[in-house]
Amino acid sequence: MKILVINPGSTSTKIAVFDDESPLLVRTIAHSADELAHFDDVIEQQDFRKQLVLDELRQADIPVEFDAVIGRGGLVKPLEGGVYEINDLMIQDTHSGIALHNHACNLGCLIAHEIAATIPHCRSFIADPGVVDELNDYARISGSPLMNRICIWHALNQRAIARRYASEIGKEYEDLNLIICHMGGGISIAAHEKGRAVDANNALDGEGPFSPERAGSLPASDLIRLCFSGKYNEKQLLKRIAGKAGLNAHLGTNDVREVLRRIEDYGDQHAKLILDAMIYHVAKNIASESAVLCGQIDAILLTGGLARSEYIVSRIRERVGFLAPIRCFPGEDEMEALALNALAVLQGKRKAKEYK
Known part of the structure; x- marks a missing residue:
C-alpha cells in the first residue's frame, strides 16, 4: 500500500511517502516568514502548500499514485480517538470557523482531501487530531458553569x-x-x-x-x-x-x-x-x-x-x-504514526470513523 502523509506546521510542511511500513521519502518543506506574509489567514495557504507538496514529489520522482493520503488532523469539533475518513462536513467545518484555533494543522485534512480526489480509488484520512476528547464526566467540569474544561493535546x-x-x-x-x-x-x-x-x-x-x-x-x-x-x-x-x-x-x-x-x-x-x-x-x-x-x-x-x-x-x-x-x-514520529493509522484501515485491522 502506498501512503502519502502530510503534516503542516506553522513554519513548515512535513511530507512522507510510505510503502506499507517502509518510508520511501521523508521531507520537511520550510516556509520563510516572507513567503507566509502574503497570506492574511492560515487557510489561504492551502493552494500554496499543496503545490509545494506536489513539487517535492515530482522532484523525488515519485508518481502521484497512492492508496491513501492522510493529513494531520485539525482543531475542529471534539472527537473520539481513531482514524477518520475525511468528508464534506469536516472540510466545511474547517472552512467555516468552527475550528477552535487558526492553526496550520487545519490545513492537513484540506490538502490531503484535495490530492486524494485527483487519484482513482484513493482514500483520505486524518488520525487522532489534537481535539481528541475522551474525558470522563468529572474532568469536564470546571469551577464555573460558564465554561467547561476542554483538552487540546498531542x-x-x-x-x-x-x-x-x-x-x-x-x-x-x-x-x-x-x-x-x-x-x-x-x-x-x-x-x-x-x-x-x-x-x-x-x-x-x-x-x-x-x-x-x-x-x-x-x-x-x-x-x-x-x-x-x-x-x-x-x-x-x-x-x-x-x-x-x-x-x-x-x-x-x-x-x-x-x-x-x-x-x-x-x-x-x-x-x-x-x-x-x-x-x-x-x-x-x-x-x-x-x-x-x-x-x-x-x-x-x-x-x-x-x-x-x-x-x-x-x-x-x-x-x-x-x-x-x-x-x-x-522525540516524536508523527509521520510514521499517521502512516500506520492509514495502513491499519487499508488492511482492515481498524475501521475508519465517520466525522459527524
Missing part, C-alpha cells in the same frame, strides 16, 4: 507511544493504565485508562504546566485584570498565552538547549530557576494524574523533543519516579 504522538510501549512489553494498549507526558513547544499530560485518555490538559492555550512557548495555568483574577488594563489588545494577550509565553517570555528564547548552555557555561541562576520551575510544574501535573487513575499506574511515559534532555528527565524522575516505572521515548 493525541497522535501520545497514542503512538502508548501502543509502542505496550507492544514492547507484550501487552495491548487497551489493557494498560498510563500517564503520558509529551514535552515540546507545548506540554500535554494525559491519563490513559485502558485505551482511553480520560483526563488531559489544554496544552495549547491555558492549562497545565508552562512550557517553552505556552503560559499554562495562570491566576484567573490577575489575568482578568490584565485584560481590562488597557495595556494590551486581544491579539497581544493571546500571544502572551501561546507563543510569547513560558520560557520564551521569561528568558527570551524557546530553545531549551540555549537555556541549558546559559546554565552550564555561564552559571545563569535566573535561567536555572525558570527551567527548574517548569520541570517542577510538569512533575506536579504528572503526579496529579495519578489520582485520576487511583494510583493504579503501569508506567509513566515521557516523550517529545524535551525528553532528549537528561537534565529535564532526571529531575522529573526524582519527583515522580515513586509513582510507577518511567520510560523515555525521546
